[in-house]
Amino acid sequence: MKAVYSCFSQMIQQLKQDAMLIMIVFVPLLAGTFFRFVIPFIEKLITGYFGIDAILAPYYELVDLFLIILTPSMFNYVAAMVILEEADDHMISYLAVTPLGKTGYLLSRLGATGLISFPASIFVSALFHLSNANVLMLTGIALAGTVQGVIIALLIVTLSTNKVEGMAVGKITTLFTVGVFAPYFITGKMQYILSILPSYWMSRAIQSSDYLALLISILLAGLWITLLSKKFIKKIAC
């Protein structure tokens, strides 16, 4: 673990020299401020205009869900960019032949990022949440979101060979969160088309306070991480 800690500290040192990546870490705070103050204001305006009790309010859980997912996604996006930069510089191949090893490297980059993004996600959610979802559910969603963030980072680093490709793939990986819409906007069994995405089960969980759906989301994300990690480790070797 000493090597993993050292390598993680090294990543933080690298980030201190990259203002662009540091800015990305603050995106959830900006988004949270917008969600918390601008959306209720818009709701007040449009409900007053149309004379309806609620228009956006039934979807506040969805907004909370987005915010919770956003925090680990941004943190892991930054970690993915660091990995791609290190891949460009052949650093990963070298670190893989030190006691850190391939798995240790992944842990130092994505595991440690996950450990930070989980409390950060809870913090952002506690500051800016709109819905009345209970704390336990929001914490569970933060955990599921953290695991999903790791998937996004793994997708970026597995599917791209450099930072430029990584930025493009990063945009495509937002499709991975499309599952959150299914329980709200797709009726009937059609919504299960998106059930291979952990985000679908996260949405089900927050919509119906369904802890089983939350567990399925985390287990499914674990499966994605296992498959993608194997693919990435194979990529390091070749």
Place this chain on the structure above:
Amino acid sequence: MLTVKNLSFSYSKKPFITCMNFHVERGEIFGFLGPSGAGKTTLQKILTGLITTYDGSVKLDGIECKEHDNHFYENIGVDFEYSTMYEKLTARQNLEFFSSLYAKQTVKIDEILADIGLQNDADKKVSDYSKGMKSRLNFLKALLHDPNILFLDEPTSGLDPANSQLMKDMILQQKAKGKTIFLTTHNMADATELCDRVAFIVNGGIKALDSPHNLIMRKGAAKVLYTYYDKHERLGECLLSQISEDNVLANLMKENRILSIHSSEPTLNDIFIEVTGRTLQ
């Protein structure tokens, strides 16, 4: 130190390394020579435990490479052909970071930097280093944890003659300390100078394996080439071992008619082309 038995490996359905067998003794400098795409890098990846999906057995210091744990790397130093340093950090910061990855006691950074003449550049960013300095620093990085086994990939590639000689001296210093060194190179002169034994690798197989001297002696003998004037300039040649039997040469010497004379030993490169039918690229 290293025993390879029936090693086979493939990236696809087509075999890439096929039934390779060899053994390397402790304290040897062992060279892998071959053209690009021959399988040298793949072999090095197998030996360093990066590729674990091979068939057969590869035992390095008694450990099967595909079953290693990360402790395996406490005794292995790897120097890649390209620089593997954080360019935005100084040499000292880089070495401190890489030292921190090892559980065992590492060497003192200031002392080791002084050994290779970089003590005055320790706090300079690596991006400001010349290619020669980067190569030396990269090599130094592989020695931080005082490993018993070194893997060096093209250590003199792109270096000027002075830096190249410095690098070769450093490699020989490590050999003198009893370390086992695996050297991958295109440079036949370096291999001849440094290696105790070399393996010619072509198309994923070993075509020849012996000491450079034995390979040269086995495949060819030194020749004597001479030119002389007889109506126009002519070229003669004979084997050095049969020089006394060349009557033309004897007469030319007697009559002082030789224009030039050279002895020519075959090089490892000549032997490589003869054995493999290919040139190094």
